[in-house]
Amino acid sequence: xxxxxxxxxxxxxxxxxxxxxxxxxxxxxxxxxxxxxxxxxxxxxxxxxxxxxxxxxxxxxxxxxxxxxxxxxxxxxxxxxxxxxxxxxxxxxxxxxxxxxxxxxxxxxxxxxxxxxxxxxxxxxxxxxxxxxxxxxxxxxxxxxxxxxxxxxxxxxxxxxxxxxxxxxxxxxxxxxxxxxxxxxxxxxxxxxxxxx
Amino acid sequence: xxxxxxxxxxxxxxxxxxxxxxxxxxxxxxxxxxxxxxxxxxxxxxxxxxxxxxxxxxxxxxxxxxxxxxxxxxxxxxxxxxxxxxxxxxxxxxxxxxxxxxxxxxxxxxxxxxxxxxxxxxxxxxxxxxxxxxxxxxxxxxxxxxxxxxxxxxxxxxxxxxxxxxxxxxxxxxxxxxxxxxxxxxxxxxxxxxxxxxxxxxxxxxxxxxxxxxxxxxxxxxxxxxxxxxxxxxxxxxxxxxxxxxxxxxxxxxxxxxxxxxxxxxxxxxxxxxxxxxxxxxxxxxxxxxxxxxxxxxxxxxxxxxxxxxxxxxxxxxxxxxxxxxxxxxxxxxxxxxxxxxxxxxxxxxxxxxxxxxxxxxxxxxxxxxxxx
Numbered sequence: 001x002x003x004x005x006x007x008x009x010x011x012x013x014x015x016x017x018x019x020x021x022x023x024x025x026x027x028x029x030x031x032x033x034x035x036x037x038x039x040x041x042x043x044x045x046x047x048x049x050x051x052x053x054x055x056x057x058x059x060x061x062x063x064x065x066x067x068x069x070x071x072x073x074x075x076x077x078x079x080x081x082x083x084x085x086x087x088x089x090x091x092x093x094x095x096x097x098x099x100x101x102x103x104x105x106x107x108x109x110x111x112x113x114x115x116x117x118x119x120x121x122x123x124x125x126x127x128x129x130x131x132x133x134x135x136x137x138x139x140x141x142x143x144x145x146x147x148x149x150x151x152x153x154x155x156x157x158x159x160x161x162x163x164x165x166x167x168x169x170x171x172x173x174x175x176x177x178x179x180x181x182x183x184x185x186x187x188x189x190x191x192x193x194x195x196x197x
Numbered sequence: 198x199x200x201x202x203x204x205x206x207x208x209x210x211x212x213x214x215x216x217x218x219x220x221x222x223x224x225x226x227x228x229x230x231x232x233x234x235x236x237x238x239x240x241x242x243x244x245x246x247x248x249x250x251x252x253x254x255x256x257x258x259x260x261x262x263x264x265x266x267x268x269x270x271x272x273x274x275x276x277x278x279x280x281x282x283x284x285x286x287x288x289x290x291x292x293x294x295x296x297x298x299x300x301x302x303x304x305x306x307x308x309x310x311x312x313x314x315x316x317x318x319x320x321x322x323x324x325x326x327x328x329x330x331x332x333x334x335x336x337x338x339x340x341x342x343x344x345x346x347x348x349x350x351x352x353x354x355x356x357x358x359x360x361x362x363x364x365x366x367x368x369x370x371x372x373x374x375x376x377x378x379x380x381x382x383x384x385x386x387x388x389x390x391x392x393x394x395x396x397x398x399x400x401x402x403x404x405x406x407x408x409x410x411x412x413x414x415x416x417x418x419x420x421x422x423x424x425x426x427x428x429x430x431x432x433x434x435x436x437x438x439x440x441x442x443x444x445x446x447x448x449x450x451x452x453x454x455x456x457x458x459x460x461x462x463x464x465x466x467x468x469x470x471x472x473x474x475x476x477x478x479x480x481x482x483x484x485x486x487x488x489x490x491x492x493x494x495x496x497x498x499x500x501x502x503x504x505x506x507x508x509x510x511x512x513x514x515x516x517x518x519x520x521x522x523x524x525x526x527x528x529x530x531x532x533x534x535x536x537x538x539x540x541x542x543x544x545x546x547x548x549x550x551x552x553x554x555x556x557x558x559x560x561x562x563x564x565x566x567x568x569x570x
Contacts, residue, residue, distance in 0.1 A: 044534065053538040057506065057559045060566025064525050064537040074526040 004034055006175040007086055007112040010191045014110075014168065015039050019081035022046070022105060024068050024098075025088030029056030036061070044080070046071065069093045072101035080105055086112045090146040096158070103164055103196040112191040117151035117184045136188050152184040159194065168193030203336055204233045204286075206259055209298055212335055216293070216328045219321040219483075226307065229332045230298025231255050231290040234274070235282030237338070244338045245280055245564075246329070247289045248346030248353035251420075251477055252469055254297040257289040258282075263468040272552060273345075279561035280345065284568075288336070292353070293328040294320050294477050296470035300328075303404060303470045314472060315401035322349070322484045326356045330364070340364055343564055347371040347549040348516065349477070352484050355524070358505070359486055359497040367504045367567040369560055372513050372549040374520035375494055375527070376485035381515065384423050385478040388416030392471045401472050413471040414462030421461045426512040426545030430454060487527075494527035506563040507537040508549070508556055515546040536563060 004012055008031045015021065017039045023032050026045030029052075035041035045063035047053050056063040064071075068085070069092050083106030085098065090113055092098045102109040114136045115121075124132035131141040139146065150158075152171075159166060171178050171187035178187055203210070207230075214225035232255045237244060247257045247270065254261070258268035258275045274280045280287055291299040294317070302317040309316075333341070344365050346354040351373020358368040374381075395412030397403055422430075434454040438444070441451065450456040490496035505528055509521040518539045528535035540555050542548035549556065 042534075050538055050540065053536075054540075054555050054559050057536045057538060058562030060562055060569070062504065062534040062536050064529070064535055065539055066522075066525075066537075071522075071526075074529050076530060076532075079532060 004030060005087075006172050007170075007189050007191050008034070010170045010172075010177075011084060011086065011110045011112070012038065014193065015041060015082060018042075020044075020079075021082045021084060022075065022080040023084045023086075024072065024102065025085060025091070026052075026056060026061075026063055028052045029059050029061040029063060031084070031086065032056065032061050032063070033059055068098050068101075072098065072105065075101070075105045077104050078107055080107070082106050082108050082110060084110045086110070087114070089113045090116075090148050090150060092148065095148050095150070096162075099158075099164070099194075100162070103194055107195070108167060109194045110191065111155075111194060112189060113150055113155070114146075115152050115184065115187050115190055116149040117153065118188050119185055120188075122185075152187060152190050155190070155192070159192075163197040165195045165197050166192055167195050204237070206232050206234075207262075208232060210332070210335065212331050214328075214331060216324060216331065218318055218324045218327075220319055222318045224293075224300070224318055224320075224324075224328075227293070227328055227331060228298065228300045228304060229290060229328075231288060231332065232257070232259060233289075233336075234258055234287040235285050237286040237336075241338060242340065242342060243285050243568075244333075244341050245285045245287050245343045245345060246333070246341050246357070247274060247280070247287060248329075248344060248350035248357075249289065249292065250346075250348035250350050251481065252417075252465070252474075253350070254295065255289045255291045256297075258287070261468070264464075269550065270347075272550075273557060273560065279557050279564060285342065286338075288333070288338070290329050290332055292325045292477070294325065294473060294480060296473040301470065302401065302472035302476055312404040314404060317472070317476060319479055320476060321480050322352045322356050323360060325480065326353055326360055329353075329357075330361060333364075340366060342567065343367040343369060345369040345371075345560070346373070348373055348546065349481055351516075352481065352486075355486055356484075358501065358503045362498075362501045362503055365503045367506070367564065369506045369508075369563065370521075370524070371508045371556070372510055372516055372546055373507075374484075374516040375487065375497075375524045376520075377482050378520075382482045384419060385482055387419050389475050389478060391415035391419070392475060395471075398471065401475075403471070408466070409471045410463075410466040413466045413469065413474060414459075416471075416474060417465040417469075418458040418462040421458060423515045424545060424547045426514065426543060428512060429544050432543065433457075494523065495530035498528055498531040498533050501531060501533050503533065504563075504567055505533055505535040506559065507535065508559060509537075509539045510542045510545070510548040511539055512541075512543055513546040513548065 032043040121132040170191040172189040215223040291297040344354040351370035392412035395409035398409035439456040487494040509518040525537040
């Protein structure tokens with residue numbers, strides 16, 4: 001099996017066995033397959049890209065082609081143990097509404113995103129005077145799918161406003177875990193486990 | 198199972214029934230024409246029911262006795278295909294109301310010795326499914342590994358899952374809908390009126406005389422347009438003329454598309470009964486899976502353990518993607534295990550009958566995942 005991306009590996013490790021899971025923006029289903037095979041999870045997915053959906057379904061996964069911005073409203077409250085949104089938040093039109101749905105549908109929610117305040121981003125912006133193009137965010141400003149960049153501190157303050165509780169948080173530099181100190185400056189990726197208050 | 202005469206090609210059987218119909222009537226006895234491919238395994242867990250579309254039949258993977266053409270879904274069903282007789286016991290049944298050997302308006306009414314014609318009861322998609330369930334009982338098949346169908350076949354597959362959830366482990370619904378829209382009904386009504394306006398129709402009592410072929414051909418022509426896409430028609434025919442260099446300034450088939458449609462209409466009447474066309478289109482028009490649940494489609498699938506796989510095609514305007522999405526939303530609300538994908542094809546509704554490697558890849562993966570559970 002292909003090794004999971006490091007943020008997905010954290011989620012795969014933390015999920016309780018036998019959980020019901022909705023993976024929003026599941027791609028071709030790598031995380032879902034890992035959760036099914038290692039945690040006996042009942043995993044469902046949503047993905048915008050038809051080819052990815054076809055690959056995931058051919059893998060035997062239950063995935064529907066859909067858009068996080070419009071199609072989450074159909075899922076009943078608390079219908080999953082976990083709703084997962086990995087590397088997708090920054091691509092949505094209304095991340096605030098998507099997050100509201102996430103903590104409504106899942107009793108808990110995993111959210112991972114690239115941290116736009118990481119020092120490389122800041123340097124690129126401050127000294128380059130250009131939109132950052134990095135290994136993690138390789139797109140140019142005009143063709144990036146990432147239309148709502150967010151920093152760890154932005155995210156925390158949003159959670160605070162919405163009364164969403166943080167039940168776990170993990171930070172990454174490259175593939176390496178790092179602690180919470182100066183995460184907003186030093187972490188390239190963040191993974192949060194959330195619950196609606 | 199090789200000695201079991203219930204299984205094999207070109208089978209016919211009559212069952213006592215009755216089928217309890219949505220209209221309140223009962224229908225008995227019930228005749229079935231069907232085919233099976235592949236053997237039922239020891240624990241009877243590998244049966245797959247294929248449901249055909251409006252003018253389809255049981256010849257899903259074997260040569261059609263009238264047209265001599267290959268089975269209508271030989272791309273999906275056959276050796277090495279996603280639905281494979283080496284692995285599955287495949288059952289394909291001519292639906293009730295049709296004209297390829299199962300009970301329909303052209304069948305003989307045992308009480309009169311003459312064809313039923315308009316005395317055949319008006320039936321629904323659910324009635325067709327109830328009849329199919331009788332035949333499966335006769336075959337000794339309690340549980341279906343899967344029910345698979347495109348277009349009207351998808352309606353039957355959905356109805357199977359809704360009526361007999363404990364008998365259906367997986368359902369594959371392709372290019373289909375959970376209800377007929379006003380536009381769907383409208384096109385069917387044009388077809389029915391064309392048949393009934395043909396003087397040979399004679400209120401359905403034409404058996405033994407000339408059939409209302411002109412009306413049925415027009416019905417087929419109108420319907421055939423809905424199976425294609427504008428882009429597909431443009432690509433195939435454009436405004437090109439048929440075997441001539443200039444317009445005739447008459448009403449001959451000047452354009453290739455006219456000639457094509459006329460051919461579609463004329464070849465159809467050789468293999469299909471006009472009254473069956475009336476009855477089956479009526480059944481499709483009456484189809485609304487949410488109706489018995491006060492419009493809440495999710496309730497039709499409440500508590501279901503069936504796995505669902507839905508596929509739509511982006512150029513299908515007969516049963517557009519939005520209809521598949523509506524079903525998926527209901528399945529999500531019901532907590533069902535559902536997969537859905539919209540595939541890209543220029544060929545409109547008929548895409549599901551054509552070469553579609555992505556569709557085969559999805560169906561194959563979906564069925565295999567069900568088999569490994």
